[in-house]
Amino acid sequence: MTAASHKISARHVNVFYGDKQAISDVSIDFDRDVVTALIGPSGCGKSTFLRTLNRMNDTIPSARVEGEIDLDGEDIYAPEMDVVQLRARVGMVFQKPNPFPKSIFENVAYGPRIHGLASNHAQLADIVERSLKRAGLWDEVKDRLSDSGTALSGGQQQRLCIARAIAVDPEVILMDEPCSALDPIATAKIEELIHELKGRYAIVIVTHNMQQAARVSQRTAFFHLGALVESGTTSDIFTNPRQERTKDYITGRYG
Amino acid sequence: MTERASIPRTPAPTDWRDAAHQRRMAKRYAAERRFRWLGLGAVLMSAGFLVVLLVSMLSAGISGFVQTQIALPIDFAHSRLAIDPAKLRGPGADLALAAADLGAATDAAAIAAYGPDGDKLLSDGAWTRVRDQLKADPSLLRRRATVWVPAADRIDIAAKREGAPADEAIVAKLDAAHALKTSFNAFFLSSSDSTDPTMVGIWGALKGSLLTMFVTLLIAFPVGVLSALYLEEYAPHNRWTDLIEVSINNLAAVPSIIFGLLGLAVFLNTFHLPRSAAIVGGLTLALMTMPVIVIASRNAIKAVPPSIRDAAFGIGASPVQVVFHHVLPLAMPGILTGTIIGMARALGETAPLLMIGMRAFITAPPGGLRDPATVLPVQIFLWSDQVNRGFVEKTSAAILVLLVFLLAMNGVAIYLRNRFETRW
Numbered sequence: 001m002t003a004a005s006h007k008i009s010a011r012h013v014n015v016f017y018g019d020k021q022a023i024s025d026v027s028i029d030f031d032r033d034v035v036t037a038l039i040g041p042s043g044c045g046k047s048t049f050l051r052t053l054n055r056m057n058d059t060i061p062s063a064r065v066e067g068e069i070d071l072d073g074e075d076i077y078a079p080e081m082d083v084v085q086l087r088a089r090v091g092m093v094f095q096k097p098n099p100f101p102k103s104i105f106e107n108v109a110y111g112p113r114i115h116g117l118a119s120n121h122a123q124l125a126d127i128v129e130r131s132l133k134r135a136g137l138w139d140e141v142k143d144r145l146s147d148s149g150t151a152l153s154g155g156q157q158q159r160l161c162i163a164r165a166i167a168v169d170p171e172v173i174l175m176d177e178p179c180s181a182l183d184p185i186a187t188a189k190i191e192e193l194i195h196e197l198k199g200r201y202a203i204v205i206v207t208h209n210m211q212q213a214a215r216v217s218q219r220t221a222f223f224h225l226g227a228l229v230e231s232g233t234t235s236d237i238f239t240n241p242r243q244e245r246t247k248d249y250i251t252g253r254y255g
Numbered sequence: 256m257t258e259r260a261s262i263p264r265t266p267a268p269t270d271w272r273d274a275a276h277q278r279r280m281a282k283r284y285a286a287e288r289r290f291r292w293l294g295l296g297a298v299l300m301s302a303g304f305l306v307v308l309l310v311s312m313l314s315a316g317i318s319g320f321v322q323t324q325i326a327l328p329i330d331f332a333h334s335r336l337a338i339d340p341a342k343l344r345g346p347g348a349d350l351a352l353a354a355a356d357l358g359a360a361t362d363a364a365a366i367a368a369y370g371p372d373g374d375k376l377l378s379d380g381a382w383t384r385v386r387d388q389l390k391a392d393p394s395l396l397r398r399r400a401t402v403w404v405p406a407a408d409r410i411d412i413a414a415k416r417e418g419a420p421a422d423e424a425i426v427a428k429l430d431a432a433h434a435l436k437t438s439f440n441a442f443f444l445s446s447s448d449s450t451d452p453t454m455v456g457i458w459g460a461l462k463g464s465l466l467t468m469f470v471t472l473l474i475a476f477p478v479g480v481l482s483a484l485y486l487e488e489y490a491p492h493n494r495w496t497d498l499i500e501v502s503i504n505n506l507a508a509v510p511s512i513i514f515g516l517l518g519l520a521v522f523l524n525t526f527h528l529p530r531s532a533a534i535v536g537g538l539t540l541a542l543m544t545m546p547v548i549v550i551a552s553r554n555a556i557k558a559v560p561p562s563i564r565d566a567a568f569g570i571g572a573s574p575v576q577v578v579f580h581h582v583l584p585l586a587m588p589g590i591l592t593g594t595i596i597g598m599a600r601a602l603g604e605t606a607p608l609l610m611i612g613m614r615a616f617i618t619a620p621p622g623g624l625r626d627p628a629t630v631l632p633v634q635i636f637l638w639s640d641q642v643n644r645g646f647v648e649k650t651s652a653a654i655l656v657l658l659v660f661l662l663a664m665n666g667v668a669i670y671l672r673n674r675f676e677t678r679w
Contacts, residue, residue, distance in 0.1 A: 059568055061491065088571035098562035100581065110580070111570040161566070168570060 006070075007032050007172060007202040008053060013067035015048055015057065022048045026067075026228045028221055030172070035194060035203040037213035037234065040223035041249065046206045047095075049223065050174050053204065054090035055083050071172070088115050090172040091165035096181050097157035099149035099164070104141050107149040107160055108132060111168035127167055135163035136193050155186025162193060166201075173197065175205040179212065191216050210250060214238055222246045312654050319652025322440035322453070323414040324403040325376055325429065329364040329385065331396045336360055343393035352389065357382040361404070369429075376425070378405040380454035403436065405453045408645030415648075443652065447618050448634065452645025455638075457656050459620040463533055463613075463628030464602065464660065466621060470537020471544055471601050472594075478541075479548030479597075480583075480590055486549075487556040488578055507546035514543040515610025523611060530612040534624040539607050544597035551593020555586035587675040595668040602661055605632045631657040 006029040015023035023045045030036050030053075038046040048057070055076060057063040069076050076086055088111070099107050108128040111117075118124035128145070132138040137159045141152070149160055158178055165173055175194075179187040194203060194216045207213050213220055214234060221231035222245075230243045241247045270276070342351040361382040365373035381404035388402050389395055406414065413422035414435065429435040446456025482503075490496045518539030522528045528535045559582050567577040608614070613629050614637060621628035629637070631653060638650040 054569070056565070056569060059564070084571050084573050086571075087569060092565075092569035094562065094565055094569065096562055098560075098566040100563065100566060101585065110567075110572075114570075114572055114576055114580075164566075164570060 006030065007072065008204075009070050010049075010053075011068045011070075013049070013052060013065065013069060015045070015052060015066075016064045017060070018062045021226060023052070023226050026223075028228055028231055030202050030204055031219075032202050033199055034219055035198050035205060035217045036219045036221060037217035038204065038206045038221050038223060039208075039210060039213050039249075040229075042208070044223040045226040046223045047176050050176055050204060050206050053172070053174055054087050054092055056087075056092065058083060088168045089170055090174060091168065091170035093158070093161050093165055093173065093175045093178045095177045097154055097161055099152070099157050099160050101148060101150050103146045104132075104149050104152070104160060105145040108163050108167045111164060115168055117168065131163040131167040132160075134166055134197070135159045136189065136196075137163055153186070155182050155189060158182060158186070158190060159193065162190075162197075166197070170201060172202045172204065175203065177206050177208060180208060187212070210238075222249065224249070309658075312651055312658070315648060316651030316653075316655040318415050319648040319650075319655075320440050320443060321415075321437050322442065323406040323411040323435065323437050325406045325410070326401050326434040326436075327361070327364055327377070327381070327385075327404050328368055328399065328401045329360070330399040331389075332398055334360050334363070336396070338389070338396060340393045340396050343390060343396075348390055352386050357386050357389075361385050376407055376410055376429075378407050378453035379451045380449070381405060383454075403438075405442075406435075408452045408643065411453055412644060443649075444656075447620050448616060448629070448637070449618060452641075452643050452649055455646075455649055457631070457634065457653050459617060460629050460631045460634035460653070461656060461660065462620045463536075463617075464630040464657075466533035466624055466628060467536040467540065467608075467630050468598065468602060468664070470534055470624065471540040472598060474538060474541035475544040475548055475597065475601075476594055479545045479594075480552050482545075483549045483552030483556060483590075484578055484583070487553055488574065488582065503546050503549050507550055509543075510606075511543055511604055512606040512610065514539055515607030517542060518607060518611045529625050529627070531615045531617070531627040531629070532625050533621055533628045535611050536608050536613050536628070536630065537624075539611055540601040540604060543604065543607065544601045547597035547600070548590070548593050551596070552586065552590045555589025555593070556582060558589065559585045584675065588672045591668055591672040591675065595665055595672075598664060598668075599661060602664065603632055603657070605636055608633055631660065 008030040010029070011027050013023055013026045014021065026049060038050060040046050051057045052065050052069060053076075055065075057065060065077060071086070071090065075081065100110065102110075105125075105128055108131050109118075109124050112124060112127045118127055129138065129142075132141065137156060140156060141147075141160075149157065152160060158181075162173075162178075179190050182190065191212065194205065197203060205213075205216065217234045219231065220234045220237040222229045222237065222241075222243075224245055230237065230241060230246045232242075237246065238250060241250060336355050336357070338351055338355045342348065361377065362374035365377050365381075367373070369376055384404045385402050388400075405411075409418055409422050410426060410429075412418040413426045414437065416423075418426070426435065442454075443456050445458050446454070447459025449455045486496060486499065518535060522535045522538055523530060528538075563581050563585065564577055567581045572580065608630060614633050615627055615629065616637075617627050617629050635650055635653045635657065638646045638653060
């Protein structure tokens with residue numbers, strides 16, 4: 001495959017926080033309709049790398065990114081790239097569910113509204129309903145759309161955040177340990193949801209949970225000490241890792 | 256298993272019931288109780304002070320809202336008032352009444368009714384009440400009528416049982432003749448400063464305070480909140496912003512009279528704004544209030560969880576949208592709390608306003624921001640300085656008005672704060 005046919009392709013990415021290098025020389029591709037899991041021990045830089053993909057690191061003043069990251073062949077760090085539009089195209093779900101302290105409806109409607117995706121209230125309500133249905137939350141909240149989003153349970157809040165992310169019709173969804181604050185049942189629901197969303201978006205998910213990586217992803221990348229050690233299909237990484245470090249991590253020698 | 260053996264073991268299991276432990280427990284509980292009593296004592300003491308303040312102000316001030324009036328029979332038909340009843344209708348009424356010597360007529364009527372010293376029983380401004388009556392009912396000019404006019408301040412005080420024995424005797428005599436009544440002093444709420452305590456009112460100072468606070472809020476709130484937003488959300492953190500932060504913190508601690516000098520130098524001497532005007536007072540107090548609002552707003556903005564910013568940025572909101580859709584609404588309760596504190600301080604401030612000339616004797620309520628005005632605390636200060644005993648109760652009454660103003664202002668702010676409060 002050529003570079004342009006990948007949804008996102010990162011080449012020689014370095015990230016610095018002040019003088020400290022957090023990511024060194026990472027090159028990796030992400031494809032459409034594929035869930036890619038980023039795994040690795042704590043502090044290995046996988047969340048930092050994830051946040052370079054929609055330039056969320058811009059909000060940290062000391063962070064500096066080198067290298068090239070292309071979205072559909074377009075350099076997202078080029079000066080003419082509009083960050084606001086980029087983040088609409090590359091949505092994000094965070095570690096801790098962070099719904100706005102507004103109504104459920106407003107939470108989902110906020111993105112379409114600021115990007116002008118609906119011209120009237122009926123269209124907006126349509127987008128909200130579709131997004132909530134796709135996030136598997138519609139049946140649970142359809143009678144109380146005006147309730148506060150923060151009144152939902154943790155798992156419901158996280159699905160609300162996913163609904164909020166897909167409401168702006170992104171091309172890529174980044175998930176930063178989306179289940180680490182959830183109980184096993186809520187986790188199972190989110191994983192199921194990831195399966196269903198797979199056909200529509202390129203999904204990149206950071207996870208600490210190796211079983212989760214094995215369950216939801218088709219490709220896996222293993223990070224260690226800020227470097228990409230190995231990446232490949234999930235089955236290869238888990239059954240037949242080429243690198244000793246990958247094998248040690250997967251078998252639980254460290255982590 | 257060999258590793259475990261190296262862990263040192265406690266010699267004997269701890270006895271949680273022995274005397275030493277019991278003593279420690281008793282000490283702990285005693286400390287707990289002591290602290291609770293101390294806290295309760297502190298709360299009760301401050302509540303006590305508040306009650307003492309309110310009771311003393313109310314008991315001294317309530318009589319300021321009550322006015323003693325004397326019945327004054329006037330035979331308008333046989334007085335030598337040269338007033339054309341026809342002129343009393345329409346816009347020329349004030350002029351026609353001013354030309355007639357109502358003061359002399361009023362005094363003459365008092366002398367006729369109450370003897371040679373009769374005119375001294377009435378307030379100096381008694382004739383204005385006669386004038387108002389005539390304006391309201393021009394037909395009075397053709398007959399004999401009784402007008403209730405305010406009593407002189409010594410009679411007023413005597414009627415409130417605090418006067419000289421001679422005056423109390425007069426009061427008793429008038430009372431027996433049913434020529435004395437006390438009524439709510441609506442005049443106090445609708446007129447302005449005067450040299451005669453029976454004729455003073457608080458409206459001029461109240462309106463001055465309203466205009467001044469309006470200017471202060473209009474300047475200090477937006478400038479303060481926008482500065483705080485810029486410093487927190489946009490400004491890079493470097494030596495310059497550190498310097499600005501230190502300066503703002505220092506400004507909040509600068510004695511208020513210094514701000515008065517600043518206002519004098521800048522607004523009066525450089526910009527040549529009118530002296531004693533609400534606009535200058537408001538600008539000066541805005542300078543004083545702004546640092547308080549900036550500091551409170553910055554703290555409130557800092558307290559907005561970063562996860563909300565992440566969520567909004569992550570969905571593609573621009574920095575301005577993040578600030579105005581999410582950060583500012585969530586910080587608003589804290590910002591309003593700071594604004595209440597700053598505005599309450601500004602409302603009670605006297606010293607800086609003295610510097611810019613707002614202590615003038617002003618007998619008409621200000622018509623606009625550029626008119627000479629005074630404010631409630633300055634009015635209280637001026638009245639408390641008066642020798643005339645009639646001003647004592649007026650001072651307390653003015654304090655009551657100031658307190659009510661303060662409560663109303665804070666009530667509005669607290670209502671707004673509760674409306675903005677987000678339930679998580």
